Amino acid sequence: MSELSTEPRSNHPIGSSRWATTRTQWKALGYDDEEIRRPKIAIVNSSSGLAPCFAHLDAIAETVRASVYAAGGLGFEIRTVAPTDFVMAAGRGGGYVLSGRDLVSYDIEAVVEGAMLDGMICLASCDKTTPGQLMAAARTDVPTVIVACGYQSCGTLDDGRRVDIEEVFVDAGRLAAGAITFDDLCQMSDRAITGPGVCQGMGTANTMHIVAEALGMTGPGTTPTRANSDTMWQAAEAAGPAVIAAIAADLRPSRVMTPAAFRNAVTAVIAVSGSLNAVKHLEAIAAETPHDIDVHRLFEEIGHDSGPITAIQPNGPTTIDAFDAAGGTRAVLRRLGDRIDRTALTVTGALLGDALDQAPVDDAVIHAEPLRAQSTIVVMRGSLCPDSGIVKLSVTEDRARTFTGPARVHESAPQATEAIERGEVRPGEVLVLRGLGVTGTPGMGMASSVVFALHAAGLSEQVAFVTDGQLSGLVNKGIVVGEISPEGAVPGPLGIVRDGDLIAIDVARRSADLLIDDSERDHRLRTWAQTRPPQTWPARPGSWLGVYSGAVEPLDRGATLRRTAAD
Template identity: 65%
Template structure:
C-alpha cells in the first residue's frame, strides 16, 4: 500500500527528512516502512506516568519486529491530584484538549502512519482517542495499568481516593493529622493509575468497548505479565492495522459508542466518561448523542460489578474475573456485535472466546449487583441541557430532595461555609462558576462534597454544581456538570440564596421553583453586567475556544460569553 509518510523521492521534504532520520540511525529501507508514533505522556510528577518510559521502549522494539519504524513523541501529562492545585483546577480538563493537539501537531505535521497511545491517567485516554478520531490514522490504545495500593494497621485497604475523602474529615475531627499522614503514606505502593473504578480505569474499559485496544487488555495491573504481553503484541497489531487501513472512524461507529455506554453503566463507571465520550464522538464528526445514549440504556442496563467505591470488590478481582471483555460478553444480545475493532475482528468475534471467570464479580444482565442505574442523566428547569448524578451500587439513598439554595461562586467559599456551620441540614449547596468557560477549564467540586461528608451532612444537604467531580464520588445526592454552566446564559447563573430547588431522581428532574417573571427579570439584569475575560495565557484561550459540555467541551474557536461580573 501507499503510505502517506513516504514522500516523493528527490523532493526537498524527502531529502531533508532523510538527512534528519539518517542522523538517528535509520536507513533507506526504514524510510519505506510504516512509521508509528508512540504517544507517551511520561512525567515525573505522578506515579500514573512514572513507568511509561520502559513501556515506550518495548513498544518501539515491538514495532520494529513487526516491520515498522517507531518514533516516541511526548505530550502534556494531566493528573488531577497534582495539577488541580493551580488555576482553580482548570488545567486538568483543559489539558485533555492540549494533549490531543500535542498529538495532532506531531502526527499530522510529520504525516506519520499510525499511533500506539500509552493510556494512563484520567485525561490521557480521552485525549488520545479524541486525536485518533480527529486525525483518523490507525490507532491502538495500550492500557498501562493501575497501581497497587496498601493497607492500614487494621488490615483495611487504603488507596488515593480514601486519602482524598478523609482529608475532608480533618477539620471535623473525623481523622487526626497523623492518621491522615499514615493513610497518605500507605495509599500508593506502585506505579499506574488509581485503583478504584474511577475515570482512568473507566476510560481504559471504554477504549476496549469502543474496539480501540487489544482484546482482553483492560483493566490490567501495571507492570504485570499481562500488561507486558499486550506491550509485546502492540507492534504487530498497529502495523497490521496500518497496512489494512483500519482507521478510527470505521471503528468509532454508533454501535461502538452504544457498547461503550453500556459498559460504563455495567461497571458503574465514572460520570466523566459521559463528556469524554461525547468529545470523542464530536472529534469523529459523528452525530452520536452520548447523553441520550446514557438516558436510553439506563432504562435497561444495571451494574453488573461493584468495584470500590461502588461496592467492596477490588479492581484486581474484577480483572481476574475477565475485565472489560467479560462485561461485554455479559451484555449478551444487547451488544452491538457487528462493531469492528482495531485488530480486524468484530466485537462479536471477540466476546465469543471470552470467559467470565467469576460470575459474582461480573454478573449476567439478568442478575445485576444493583437494581438501579448508577450514572443518571437528569434535566429540568435548572438543568435544561442536562446534569449527571452518580449513585452507589450498594448504598440505598433517598431519591428526592427539596430545599433552599445556598449559593457559592467558588469552592473555597463553600468549604469555609461548611466548616463554619453556615450550610445546614435541608440546604441545597449550589457551587457554580466551575464549568469549562467559568473556571476556565472546569474546576473540581469533589473537595466540597467531601467536606460535607466530613461534617456529617452528606444525607442532609444536596449539592448542585457545574463543576466536575472525582470519578469515584458518589456521596449523597450530588448533581454535577449542570448544562448550561453558570458562565453561559441559563438558570444556574441566576440562582439566588433562598430559592427553592427540587431534585427527583426517579423522574430524573432538577427544577428551580421560582416565578417565571422573576426568572426573566434576573436573566435581563445579568445580561447587562457581562464583562470580558482575560486575554493572556492558556486558560483564557481555552475559555474563548471551548464548546459547551453538551458537545464534549471540545475546542472549536467559538465566541462564547464569558463569566459575568
C-alpha cells in the same frame, strides 16, 4: 510485516526536497534507506516525573518501539502534556486538568499530521490522557492502537485495612471535622501507593481504559490490568504488529469508533458503574468522529433499563485486582449478551463478538443479573439544568432520592467549604456552587471537596448540593447534582439562582428544577450581565486558559474546542 496496498503517506517522492531533507534527518538518527521507507508510527508517550501514573511509561515505549520495528515499521516516540488531577489541580482553580485533555489531543495532532505519520500507538495512563488520545485518533483518523498501561498497587494500614489514594482523597476532607487524626492521614498517605500506574478503583482512569476496549481501540482482554503485569507487557508487544496490520487493511478509527461502538462503550460504563466523567469524555471523543452520536442521550436511553453487574470499589466490595482476575472488560461485555453489538470491529480487524466467545467470566464478581435496575449514572434535566446535569448513585443503595429546599449560593469551593465548617449551611438547604464550569473557572474546577466537607459535617443526607463544577468520578454522598449545563458563568438558570430560591430535585424522575415564576426568571436573565459575580479565577489574556475559555464548547457537548462550519 503485513503487505501494504499503497505507499505509506510518510514516504515522500524520491528525489524531492521533502524526501531529501527528511532522509537527512533520519539518516542522522542512524536509520538506513530501507528503514526510512517503512511505515512510520508515532509512539505517544505522556511521560512525566510529576506522578506515579506515568513513572513506567518510558520502558513501555521502548518495548512498543521494538514491537513496531519487528513488525516492519519504524517507531518514533513523541511526548505530550501529562495532566494529573491530584497534582495539577492545585493551580488556577484546577482549570489546567480538563483543559489538558484537549492539549493532549492537539499535541498528538501537531506531530502526526505535521510529519504525515502513518499510524500511532498511544500509551494510556491517567484520567485525561486516554480520552485525549482517543480524540486525536478520531480527528487524525490514522490507524491507532491504545495500550492501557495499568493501575497501581496499593498498601495496607497497621490494622490490616487496604488503603489507596482515593481513600486518602476522601478522608483528607474529614481532618478538619476531627473525624480522623493527622497521624492517621499521614499513614494512609505513606502507604496508599506502592507501584506505578493509575489510581485503583473504578475511577476515571480505569473507566476510560475500559471505554477504550469497549470502543474496539485496544487489544481484546487488555483492560483493566495492573501496571507491569504480564497482560500489560503482552499488550505492548502486540501493539506493533496490530498497528502495521491496521495500516495494511486501512483500518482507521472512523471504521472502529462507530455509533455501535459508542453504544457498546456506554453500556459497558453503566455495567461497571464507571466514572461519571466518562460522559463528557465520550461526548468529546464522539465529537471528533464523522458520526452523529449524542452520548448524553445514550446514557439516558440505555441507563433507563440497564444497571451495574459488578460492584468495584468504591461502588462495592470488589477490588480492581479481583475484577481484573474475574475477566475484566471482556468478561463484562460477554455477560451483557445481546446488549452488546457483536458486529462492531476492533482495531485488530476481528469482530468484537469473536473476541468475547472464549472470555472467562467469574460469576461471583461479574453477575448474571443487575445489582440494581437502572444506571448509577443519571443524566438530569429540568428548569435548573435544561441541557444536562449528572448524578452518580451507589450500586447498593436503590432508594428514591427527592429533595426540595431553599438555595444557599456560593461562588467558589473554598467559600462553600468555609461556610460549612462555620455551621452556616443548614439542614434542609440546597447548597449551590457555581462559577466552576468550563468557561467560569475556566477549564472546570473541582467541587468534590465540598461534597467531602458536607459528609464530614454530617450533612450529606440533610443538604442537597448542585454545581457546575467537576466531581470525582466516584460515588457521591447524599443528593449531588454535578456538571450542570448551562453553567453559571453564562446566562441561564444556574447563573440567576439567588439565596432563598426553592430548588426541587427528583432523581427517580431525573429532574432538577428552579421554582421561580416565568416573569421573574425572564427579568433575571435580562439583567444577568449587571448582577453576575466576578470570576474567581479569571483567565490571563494570552494564556492557555485564556485561549481555552474563549473557544470551549458547553459541557454537554464534551467541552471540546469550538468547531467552525468548515469543520
